[in-house]
Structure formats: structure tokens, C-alpha cells
Amino acid sequence: MDPVEIIKKHYAGHPKALKFLLEHSGQVAVKAVEVAMRVRHLGPDVRFIEEAAMLHDIGIFRTAAPQLGCHGGHPYICHGVIGRALLEQEGLPLHALVCERHVGVGLTVEDIKKKQFPMPLRDMTPQSLEEKIVCYADKFFSKDGKPLEEKPLDAVRDFIARFGEDKLAVFDRWARMFEGK
Numbered sequence: 001m002d003p004v005e006i007i008k009k010h011y012a013g014h015p016k017a018l019k020f021l022l023e024h025s026g027q028v029a030v031k032a033v034e035v036a037m038r039v040r041h042l043g044p045d046v047r048f049i050e051e052a053a054m055l056h057d058i059g060i061f062r063t064a065a066p067q068l069g070c071h072g073g074h075p076y077i078c079h080g081v082i083g084r085a086l087l088e089q090e091g092l093p094l095h096a097l098v099c100e101r102h103v104g105v106g107l108t109v110e111d112i113k114k115k116q117f118p119m120p121l122r123d124m125t126p127q128s129l130e131e132k133i134v135c136y137a138d139k140f141f142s143k144d145g146k147p148l149e150e151k152p153l154d155a156v157r158d159f160i161a162r163f164g165e166d167k168l169a170v171f172d173r174w175a176r177m178f179e180g181k
């Protein structure tokens with residue numbers, strides 16, 4: 001399976017989004033594999049992590065994010081759910097779950113209800129080690145500003161804290177597990 005081929009197939013008419021997506025996903029994949037190597041004792045599936053990291057944002061082109069070259073009709077927050085549907089059609093149900101479960105530090109049913117996000121009411125928080133690693137790695141690369149720079153851990157924490165103490169607690173648990181911090 002070649003994630004780049006799958007991406008290119010869907011992004012044929014979206015060159016700007018394709019360029020952004022390959023850059024961003026490539027960075028997340030490198031970081032995710034680094035994290036996986038640090039927790040080798042937990043037995044992560046490194047190949048799966050690399051593939052899923054490349055594919056995690058595949059749903060963005062169907063959302064409205066013109067700054068990323070995406071001119072779809074859905075709110076950006078829905079790109080995870082959209083990516084899941086896409087990858088299920090590709091016969092990749094486990095990669096699909098990584099898409100759905102990587103937004104923020106994961107969306108709970110409570111989050112979806114409270115914010116009235118237009119998406120199914122089901123738990124969308126990372127469950128497997130691989131899902132957690134891709135979600136964690138993604139948080140170090142912002143989608144606006146300087147896309148090529150990895151954010152320092154403190155900057156990621158400050159950003160996550162804006163969404164609530166419970167979200168920061170999830171991130172800090174991962175940071176301890178993945179960085180020894």
C-alpha cells in the first residue's frame with residue numbers, strides 16, 4: 001500500500017491542497033516514527049504508524065479551508081470523519097480510525113454535543129497506541145503560520161490548554177509516555 005498514491009488519486013484537481021498535505025503529513029510521519037522508536041518496548045506497529053500518519057488528514061479537501069487550498073462544503077473540524085469514510089472505501093478500516101480520532105486530542109461524545117459539531121455522536125478519541133502516537137505527533141505541526149517548523153512542547157501545551165484542562169491532561173499523559181516528561 002502506498003499512501004502517497006492514495007492521496008494523489010483523491011487530490012488530482014487540488015494541487016495547492018496536495019502540496020500542503022504531503023508536506024504536513026510527511027512531517028507528522030517522521031515525528032510519529034521517532035516517537036514510536038522511543039516506545040519500542042510497547043510494541044508499536046511502526047509501518048502502520050507511518051502509513052496512517054501520511055493519511056490522517058486526507059479528508060481536508062472536502063472542507064472549507066481556502067488557506068490550505070481546500071474548497072469543500074464541510075466545516076474543517078469534519079475532516080477526520082470524512083477521512084475515515086474515504087479510507088474505509090479504500091479498504092483500510094484501521095487507518096480510517098486514525099483519521100477520525102486525531103482531531104485535537106480526540107473528540108468525545110460530550111464535545112460533539114456541546115459544540116454541536118455536525119458529525120455522528122460517537123467517541124472519537126484515540127484508543128490504540130498507534131492512534132495515540134499519530135494524534136500526538138500531529139499536534140507539533142500547525143496548519144497556519146510556519147508550517148515547516150516543529151512547535152516546542154510548551155507551545156503545544158499552551159495551545160491545547162485553550163480547549164480545556166481535561167484536554168491538556170490527556171496531552172500531558174501522552175507527553176509523559178512518549179517523551180519521558
Ligand SMILES: [Fe+2]
Pocket residue numbers: 056057079102103
Ligand atoms: Fe488533522
